[in-house]
Amino acid sequence: MPSVNPVETGRLxxxxxxxxxxxxxxxxxxxxxxxVEGEVSNFKLHSSGHMYFALKDAESVLNCAFxxxxxxxxxxxxxxxxxxxxxxxxxxxxxxxxxxxxxEKAEPKGVGELxxxxxxxxxxxxxxxLFDQAHKRPIPMLPSKxxxxxxxxxxxxxxxxxxxRRRFNDIGILIYPVKVQGEGAAGQIxxxxxxxxxxxxIDVLILARGGGSLExxxxxxxxxxxxxxxxxxxxxISAVGHEIDYTIADFVADLRAPTPSAAAEIVxxxxxxxxxxxxxxxxxxxxxxxxxxxxxxxxxxxxxxxxAFKYPLEMIERYEQEIDDLCRRGDSHFSHSVEIRMEKLxxxxxxxxxxxxxxxxxxxxxxxxxxxxxxxxxGAKGKTLRDVKGIKTGDIIETRLAGGRLTSEVxxxxxxxxx
Amino acid sequence: MTxxxxxxxxxKKLERTVSDLESGELSLDDSLKRYEEGVKLAQFxxxxxxxxxxxVEILVKTSxxxxxxxxxxxxxxxx
Numbered sequence: 001m002p003s004v005n006p007v008e009t010g011r012l013x014x015x016x017x018x019x020x021x022x023x024x025x026x027x028x029x030x031x032x033x034x035x036v037e038g039e040v041s042n043f044k045l046h047s048s049g050h051m052y053f054a055l056k057d058a059e060s061v062l063n064c065a066f067x068x069x070x071x072x073x074x075x076x077x078x079x080x081x082x083x084x085x086x087x088x089x090x091x092x093x094x095x096x097x098x099x100x101x102x103x104e105k106a107e108p109k110g111v112g113e114l115x116x117x118x119x120x121x122x123x124x125x126x127x128x129x130l131f132d133q134a135h136k137r138p139i140p141m142l143p144s145k146x147x148x149x150x151x152x153x154x155x156x157x158x159x160x161x162x163x164x165r166r167r168f169n170d171i172g173i174l175i176y177p178v179k180v181q182g183e184g185a186a187g188q189i190x191x192x193x194x195x196x197x198x199x200x201x202i203d204v205l206i207l208a209r210g211g212g213s214l215e216x217x218x219x220x221x222x223x224x225x226x227x228x229x230x231x232x233x234x235x236x237i238s239a240v241g242h243e244i245d246y247t248i249a250d251f252v253a254d255l256r257a258p259t260p261s262a263a264a265e266i267v268x269x270x271x272x273x274x275x276x277x278x279x280x281x282x283x284x285x286x287x288x289x290x291x292x293x294x295x296x297x298x299x300x301x302x303x304x305x306x307x308a309f310k311y312p313l314e315m316i317e318r319y320e321q322e323i324d325d326l327c328r329r330g331d332s333h334f335s336h337s338v339e340i341r342m343e344k345l346x347x348x349x350x351x352x353x354x355x356x357x358x359x360x361x362x363x364x365x366x367x368x369x370x371x372x373x374x375x376x377x378x379g380a381k382g383k384t385l386r387d388v389k390g391i392k393t394g395d396i397i398e399t400r401l402a403g404g405r406l407t408s409e410v411x412x413x414x415x416x417x418x419x
Numbered sequence: 420m421t422x423x424x425x426x427x428x429x430x431k432k433l434e435r436t437v438s439d440l441e442s443g444e445l446s447l448d449d450s451l452k453r454y455e456e457g458v459k460l461a462q463f464x465x466x467x468x469x470x471x472x473x474x475v476e477i478l479v480k481t482s483x484x485x486x487x488x489x490x491x492x493x494x495x496x497x498x
Contacts, residue, residue, distance in 0.1 A: 142427035152477055158496040161475060170426055170467050175477040175491055195478075195486060271468055274430075278464050281433050285457045288440035292450040295443060 024092040027099055031090035036101055037109060040082045051078060055086060063100040070104045075117035083109035114214045118221050121248055130230045136254040137235040142269055143203035145172035147196040149189055150208040152177035156260045163264040168271055180209040185219035190228035197233050204235050204267055207249055208260040211242040220247035229253055239263035361402040369398040388413050426467040433460040
């Protein structure tokens with residue numbers, strides 16, 4: 001980098017590019033590796049994957065660039081306000097004339113990186129609803145096939161199989177071998193969850209790993225695993241680490257088992273429990289059948305005791321009685337009406353008697369009939385006489401008396417008024 | 420009752436049978452019929468409980484990238 005300048009005036013003159021280049025050399029060689037502590041502000045994640053932000057403290061600001069190639073290993077989320085330690089080199093960007101820190105590593109200040117990453121992811125997924133109770137699927141009581149995502153070697157699978165041996169045996173176990181820690185573990189675990197969802201007959205998944213440090217369990221804190229669990233159609237039981245270890249997978253899973261052995265115990269009922277349940281069902285069934293039988297027995301007894309059953313002729317007898325009764329009432333009605341009529345008849349006869357001309361005759365009266373001339377001997381009926389009018393001397397009259405009749409010739413007609 | 424019926428299925432049927440009997444709404448004939456069914460289910464369940472048909476398999480990726488279930492050697496773990 002030669003300084004191209006005329007010296008005649010005794011002044012050393014740089015072009016901007018020249019001096020910028022000089023500064024760059026000096027600066028960059030002075031700070032090839034530095035740790036800078038500050039608070040993140042103005043954080044921007046570019047679509048290219050590069051991160052740009054500023055580190056600041058009370059008085060100063062330093063721009064930082066954290067390129068994609070370096071920032072991919074960062075587990076926690078860099079965001080405004082976060083206190084961080086950044087490692088990198090100071091560079092001078094001639095386009096803006098500014099020094100900036102090219103970050104190669106970043107760590108949260110005060111708290112472990114993984115711890116922070118865990119908290120951040122937990123908070124984010126919780127907000128997103130991945131831990132929602134409503135999304136959790138029920139664990140089948142008696143699965144016929146269990147998919148186990150774990151390392152095929154080691155204590156975990158051995159413990160699980162050991163417990164299963166003592167339990168309900170009519171069950172299939174399908175082990176999906178995965179790396180449970182280190183590079184690529186999270187990817188394998190999430191792939192296993194996805195794959196097992198496509199295999200027929202599996203009822204439930206167990207994610208299992210033995211205890212370890214936060215780093216060891218880290219795969220189960222990765223977002224990709226959390227999402228695979230959330231998206232799984234099969235219920236997932238997480239059984240990672242010891243009872244005190246909580247992972248993101250535990251929060252998303254449908255059920256958290258404190259240990260892998262516990263997961264096996266949860267998912268497969270104990271034989272004794274099952275046979276106990278069976279026994280009590282059989283007992284219940286018998287007693288309910290007995291109840292049903294005695295219920296019907298009681299009903300039958302009730303029927304046998306009923307009047308209808310005990311006195312089957314009662315109803316017929318009752319009807320007969322009713323008929324007799326009606327007949328009796330009919331008879332008396334009938335005879336009564338005859339009596340009345342007889343009485344009426346007698347009284348009518350009496351009246352008739354009283355009115356009979358014969359009766360009058362008996363009392364000494366007589367009836368005189370005028371027999372027309374020339375018919376006297378023919379026995380023709382005469383006309384009852386009420387007056388002398390029309391009667392002439394020589395007419396034939398007939399007189400009816402109580403004991404017989406007299407035929408006479410009129411000798412004299414005398415008209416006489418009777419008062 | 421098919422041979423393929425699962426234990427859980429049979430147990431559920433048995434539970435239903437018991438609760439039907441409990442309801443007291445069945446005719447005597449039906450009650451007896453259900454009871455008989457229940458006894459068969461219970462026998463089936465007991466038998467299932469005693470049979471050991473545990474099958475442990477492990478998925479292996481074939482060269483074609485396909486997953487294949489193979490028997491898992493449990494004894495190898497103990498050693």
